[in-house]
Amino acid sequence: MSAATAAVPAAGSAPASDAGAPPVFSVEGLWKVFGPRADRVPADPALAALDAAELRARTGCTAAVRDVSFDVRKGEVFVVMGLSGSGKSTLVRCLTRLIEPTAGRIAIDGEDVRAMDGTRLRELRRHRAAMVFQHFGLLPHRTVLDNVAYGLEIQGMGRAARRERAAEVVAKVGLAGMEQRRPAQLSGGQRQRVGLARALAVDPEVLLFDEPFSALDPLIRRDMQDEVVRLHREEGRTMVFITHDLQEALKLGDRIALMRDGRVVQLGTPEEIVGAPADDYVRAFVQDVPREQVLTVRTAMRPASPAERTATGPTVTPDTTVSQAITTVSREGAPARVLDAGACVGVVDAETLLNVVAGHPATAPADTPAALSADVSAVEDVGGNSAVSDAGGPADEVPAGPTAVAGGADGSAVRGADVSAGRPAAGGDAPAGPGADASADEAAGGSSGVPAPPAGKESV
Numbered sequence: 001m002s003a004a005t006a007a008v009p010a011a012g013s014a015p016a017s018d019a020g021a022p023p024v025f026s027v028e029g030l031w032k033v034f035g036p037r038a039d040r041v042p043a044d045p046a047l048a049a050l051d052a053a054e055l056r057a058r059t060g061c062t063a064a065v066r067d068v069s070f071d072v073r074k075g076e077v078f079v080v081m082g083l084s085g086s087g088k089s090t091l092v093r094c095l096t097r098l099i100e101p102t103a104g105r106i107a108i109d110g111e112d113v114r115a116m117d118g119t120r121l122r123e124l125r126r127h128r129a130a131m132v133f134q135h136f137g138l139l140p141h142r143t144v145l146d147n148v149a150y151g152l153e154i155q156g157m158g159r160a161a162r163r164e165r166a167a168e169v170v171a172k173v174g175l176a177g178m179e180q181r182r183p184a185q186l187s188g189g190q191r192q193r194v195g196l197a198r199a200l201a202v203d204p205e206v207l208l209f210d211e212p213f214s215a216l217d218p219l220i221r222r223d224m225q226d227e228v229v230r231l232h233r234e235e236g237r238t239m240v241f242i243t244h245d246l247q248e249a250l251k252l253g254d255r256i257a258l259m260r261d262g263r264v265v266q267l268g269t270p271e272e273i274v275g276a277p278a279d280d281y282v283r284a285f286v287q288d289v290p291r292e293q294v295l296t297v298r299t300a301m302r303p304a305s306p307a308e309r310t311a312t313g314p315t316v317t318p319d320t321t322v323s324q325a326i327t328t329v330s331r332e333g334a335p336a337r338v339l340d341a342g343a344c345v346g347v348v349d350a351e352t353l354l355n356v357v358a359g360h361p362a363t364a365p366a367d368t369p370a371a372l373s374a375d376v377s378a379v380e381d382v383g384g385n386s387a388v389s390d391a392g393g394p395a396d397e398v399p400a401g402p403t404a405v406a407g408g409a410d411g412s413a414v415r416g417a418d419v420s421a422g423r424p425a426a427g428g429d430a431p432a433g434p435g436a437d438a439s440a441d442e443a444a445g446g447s448s449g450v451p452a453p454p455a456g457k458e459s460v
């Protein structure tokens with residue numbers, strides 16, 4: 001499915017995150033370099049400036065994450081998007097040190113993740129930031145209920161209490177009545193729901209999703225996306241969601257970090273990314289997106305005249321998509337006033353709306369968000385790198401998962417991707433990285449009940 005044919009309901013799909021609250025995750029100058037003496041790369045400006053091929057030729061290293069900085073706000077769905085090999089999985093695994101970062105700072109609720117000892121790390125992964133993978137590694141001999149209760153069992157919760165909690169969550173993800181089935185008696189989509197329920201059962205502060213739906217067929221995938229939107233709307237839980245699929249990113253993300261070659265090339269709302277691409281790469285990435293389904297009337301409206309401010313007639317809110325506004329304006333046969341908390345902040349008419357569809361610049365009124373007219377502010381501008389050595393070590397160099405093209409049904413976004421760049425040929429499960437106990441933690445975090453699940457990826 002191409003983005004052009006996709007329905008992309010972005011605006012208003014989730015509760016607004018709290019931009020003023022302290023961030024849940026705060027990442028600054030983060031690097032992950034795979035290869036020999038990896039820590040010299042971020043420490044040496046000359047090496048840090050090399051592109052991927054030169055760096056590999058000169059040092060044998062791959063910089064999977066390069067000097068990345070961002071905050072994940074409380075209550076938002078933060079999407080990490082990019083083509084295969086752009087560094088998404090590595091970045092998100094660094095957040096809980098399932099992969100050990102090479103340099104930079106990571107904090108969760110202000111606490112330094114890189115300074116955590118093994119016990120604290122386990123706690124982080126079990127209670128605070130649970131990961132949901134593409135393959136949930138459900139325990140085949142356990143029922144749905146017991147699979148969901150598994151993470152609680154690891155936490156030491158008593159049988160009755162955990163089964164009660166598990167039953168609640170099973171109902172929440174739409175599996176009521178299936179509690180006693182075993183994974184083999186479920187469809188792929190239902191299994192994904194069990195995995196999701198297992199992650200939710202431990203009530204983590206943040207859910208980290210690593211391409212959880214890319215192996216599902218498009219209809220089930222859409223169902224699961226709707227489920228995530230619904231859960232987010234109902235619970236306001238903070239989520240970090242990896243995807244290579246632009247449509248999915250636009251649908252789920254409050255904000256999207258678009259990665260290329262280990263860097264974040266643009267960080268912004270779907271509307272900012274589609275309405276004001278930071279560079280030609282992003283522009284090409286979003287060129288097939290139906291703009292009218294993503295951009296809101298904030299982008300399309302023109303200033304209201306004094307007479308229009310007090311006129312009657314059709315109205316829309318600033319979050320109304322251009323597509324919805326077109327319906328209103330054409331149905332009513334008149335321009336619509338844009339009302340924000342009762343005040344008229346602009347007007348949309350056939351011309352301003354069609355300008356958006358046609359990709360012409362809008363006549364931006366004074367109160368249009370600055371980010372929409374100033375691309376640069378949306379681009380991650382990261383400063384100097386702190387050169388912090390990591391433990392490195394052989395475990396780091398084991399492939400994080402055998403990926404060629406991620407297995408989504410709607411692979412338009414990955415076509416032409418550099419699927420082999422720097423990727424070791426051998427498959428294998430993800431190493432936990434130094435100090436990590438990924439299999440147990442991923443299980444406890446609701447992702448897997450079996451040792452070391454694949455890194456959420458499939459070879460094709």
Ligand SMILES: Nc1ncnc2c1ncn2[C@@H]1O[C@H](COP(=O)(O)OP(=O)(O)OP(=O)(O)O)[C@@H](O)[C@H]1O
Pocket residue numbers: 034035062063064082083084085086087088089090091244396397398399400401403404405406420421422423424457
């Ligand atoms: N353990 C490893 N050792 C060496 N290089 C690695 C390792 N893991 C990942 N890489 C390289 O780091 C880069 C980023 O990989 P990563 O898996 O983070 O990308 P991705 O965007 O998640 O890709 P995909 O969508 O295919 O999963 C790639 O060039 C990859 O080959």
